[in-house]
Amino acid sequence: MVEAALIALRHMFEFEVFSMLVAGIAVGITIGILPGLGGTVGMSILLPFVWTLKPEAALSLLIGMVAVLRTSDTIPAVLFAVPGTAGCQATVLDGYPLAQKGEAGRALGAAFLASMIGGLIGALFLTISFPIARPIVQQLTSAHFFMLCIWGICMVGVLAGSQPIKGVLTGLLGLLMAAIGGAPSIYEFRYTFGLDYLEDGISLVIVALGIFAIPEIADLVIRGTAISTIPHKLGKGIRDGMKDTLRNWWLVARASVLGTFIGFIPGLGSAPASWIAYGYALQSAKDKSQFSKGDIRGVIAPEAANNAADGGAIIPTLIFGIPGSGTMAIFLFALMVMGVNPGREMLTTQLPLAFICVWSFALANVIAAGLCIFLTRPLAALTNIKVHYWVPVALMVIILGAFQTSRSWGDLILLLLLGLLGWFMKRAGWPRPPVLIGFVLGTLAEKYFWVSTARYGASWLYQPGVIILACVIVFSLWAGLRTRQEKKTEAEI
């Protein structure tokens, strides 16, 4: 284990790997600042370019991008009350009032340091999970992995907001899209409409770029203005804010651990983590009077939790191959494209690659916090740039990225059609992340289903592990729906 960690660390300081980490950080910071473009869009834009890189460099690029989104997304949240991503909505509650009091610098300083510590704690838990999970994963069979895929899809569907049916339906849509092309083990082509292009199935790159990136770009163009038209007032006190974080170290530690565990559960992620951490900070505070009026603890807790949640979300993806979000679904796909199978292989023969993820996550958090502290002013100015100035650049990268998939005009046509589908899904209020998760897990689920049936016949259904996982799925569905019902009843009262 230690040897693998050291091999990974040595790889991290190779020029190609480290420069890709820096590139990922740069992309992540930019995407975090621009509201509407989340981790899924960032990941889908980077995905086509990882094929030309060696696995260590590609993982650094992707993890570097994911790790720092929650650090830079605080800048528009504090300065303009516009959260850069859903993961920092809770930060607005106290961050913006602090900015209105002329203490934006203090809020940002506290947030950046809390984000960094949260990220490092997330990386620590990721490391601890490897030796714990290794003996468990080595006992799992294809039937268990099939059940884990089903669990992932159900959880994401149920937790996809106030409309669980829509969540499950879009997850099923993703599964159906994964069925396009050749069936596994049998010479049959499904849903190809006689087109050669569809015989190999459709690529996740096109699905992610079409369903996520194009609708976000379109909505920004439709809105037509800069993200913020208000000139930013940073004020002083970044150092004071960092001291506030260190003074509240126990809150940072608790919020980070909470965030890691919430991030670990498929379907939750950084947005619920930051809200729950905010609620926890509020409940545990002796003096609650300043919360939502500009209490620094209301910035520190969600910021620590949302970075830690991203570390937690990587654990089920690497260890069980179960992505908890659209971003992690693309990451899982990237791993498979690189020929790296999550699960047993990741914890044995490919362990140095797992540690590349850990080191990239930790280093990216440290570098991003430093960059954000020194570059807050120019980074905040990005939100004042008119969308029409940078949309052509984003569109160019998306189209070029999509074309790399199979170098066919079919890629570009499908990109446009899926872009329309994604935009209408957004307009009609249908959640899109389950489509990606269903799409990635669909291929895996069908493969595991066939391997299980070929190896065990129907008897795999009676394996104790399968029955336990079936009970976990039923319990998770019941608990998810019950929690929702309780919230609905509370809201009605």
Add this chain to the structure above:
Amino acid sequence: MNKLANVRVGFALFMLAVFAYGAYGVKDMVFGARIFPISVSAPGIILILIQLYREIRRSLNPGPEGTSNQERIIDVSSDTTSETSVIYSRGLRFLYWILGLYAGIYVIGFKLSIPFFFVLFMRVEGKAPWSVIALVTGVSLYIIYFHFQTLLGVYWPDCLLQQSGWIPIPWLFQ
């Protein structure tokens, strides 16, 4: 029924058609090829019928135009403050821009159509000053040639102009 309700019902009908085709499209295939799509489509049809009923019921008791009836989904939400007709007309306009760019790529190639697109889009849609247009276009062309082409070795779509050989394309844009 307001326009947003129309979109919701329309989208639910589209999903119904997708799941129905999901089951119908594999009906003549061997068991091994059809079991997975049927297992996905069957619950899909049942659930979408329930959702369709809810959407129709909701559209008959609509809230004000553009409201979401307290619905919350884990996704980036759309702009619900602007007039629906304005959103659709701007959306359609953006679609035309993308189609125009595609046409340009098909006829004159990616590397030649990108600078044209940048200049036209920023000037017409963004009313950008020429200095900004020159800067953004210049930086983008630098990224295309030195990062995408030289470092990453990406592939470019073929174009009619190049295939036909009617007009010689400067080496930089080939």
